[in-house]
Amino acid sequence: MPELPEVETVKIGLQQLLPGRVIAAVDHDTPKSFPNAEADVQQFLLGARVVLVTRRAKVLLIELSSKYSLVVHLKMTGQLVFRGEGERFGAGHPNDSLIGELPDRSTRVTLTFSDGSKLFFNDQRKFGWMRLMPTSEVPNLDFFKKVGPEPLSADFTWQDLRDRLQRRKNTSMKAALLDQTVVAGIGNIYADESLWGAKIHPSMLVKDVSSTKLHTLYDELTAVLRLAIEKGGSTDRNYVSAEGKRGSYLTFARVFRREGQPCPRCGTTIIKSRVAGRGTHTCPVCQKAPKKA
DNA sequence: CACTTGACCTGTCCGC
DNA sequence: TGCGGACAGGTCAAGT
Numbered sequence: 001m002p003e004l005p006e007v008e009t010v011k012i013g014l015q016q017l018l019p020g021r022v023i024a025a026v027d028h029d030t031p032k033s034f035p036n037a038e039a040d041v042q043q044f045l046l047g048a049r050v051v052l053v054t055r056r057a058k059v060l061l062i063e064l065s066s067k068y069s070l071v072v073h074l075k076m077t078g079q080l081v082f083r084g085e086g087e088r089f090g091a092g093h094p095n096d097s098l099i100g101e102l103p104d105r106s107t108r109v110t111l112t113f114s115d116g117s118k119l120f121f122n123d124q125r126k127f128g129w130m131r132l133m134p135t136s137e138v139p140n141l142d143f144f145k146k147v148g149p150e151p152l153s154a155d156f157t158w159q160d161l162r163d164r165l166q167r168r169k170n171t172s173m174k175a176a177l178l179d180q181t182v183v184a185g186i187g188n189i190y191a192d193e194s195l196w197g198a199k200i201h202p203s204m205l206v207k208d209v210s211s212t213k214l215h216t217l218y219d220e221l222t223a224v225l226r227l228a229i230e231k232g233g234s235t236d237r238n239y240v241s242a243e244g245k246r247g248s249y250l251t252f253a254r255v256f257r258r259e260g261q262p263c264p265r266c267g268t269t270i271i272k273s274r275v276a277g278r279g280t281h282t283c284p285v286c287q288k289a290p291k292k293a
Numbered sequence: 294c295a296c297t298t299g300a301c302c303t304g305t306c307c308g309c
Numbered sequence: 310t311g312c313g314g315a316c317a318g319g320t321c322a323a324g325t
Contacts, residue, residue: 002318002319003318058319058320073320075320076317076319076320077317125317143320178319180319180320188317234318237318238317238318239318256318278318279318
């Protein structure tokens, strides 16, 4: 579900809401969603204070005063929603919350803070997880050792994008952009949106795309990620912010989920196909398909 | 090694 | 209305 802009939006919300709160209790259902030893929970989670909330790639890091961190991956359908004590508002409430009473049937973990407020980890498909581990060991996770640079960091240049994509020269542009070891945080939505922006067909092999096009892709990718963060991310069905609010980027999307509608650049009907095993949206005129091999 | 495909889960939508 | 199959924004393991 959530890609970089969605996880960033959740992080911004949690960083405003959580630091200083002390964890008083935890409830969870499947070990898959919360794969932590009970002894660690007792010693390093309960009684710990939240110090800082950060993000790397699509992963959230909730740093605790115990020198442990809660590492959270929302995968496809995860949500992290905060509720103050006594708050039970749902859809239609003035705060624009998308979801209702919590916990609900997708709630996998509930953290209760000493002031009565709660953080709910919901995950319909159970792909996501919330893992407690020493903060110092987080960078040693396989995922973090392999993951590529943050596309919005100040020192990430178009040449970096070009060089890293070209490590996957024989694969499609779409597969290369989705590869988290190339660049961190890009998923299906922003891959399609940025490739449309740069007029690159997702099936084009990386080696067949010019440097000029890759420079344009860098501009489009960074712009679309920034816009999406500004709009609070994309809500298709599941995603909500830490406050339970929808993101509005899809209102601005040019091709994603817009099959059958006109291309905003040339008016041709947007089509949906399958590239790299994923639903893929393109303008058949703006994005010229490579010749079949 | 580089690259692709299937598995992990639940819910929803679409066609018959 | 019911049922089967395809599909959904991510990542791994296993396959070619």
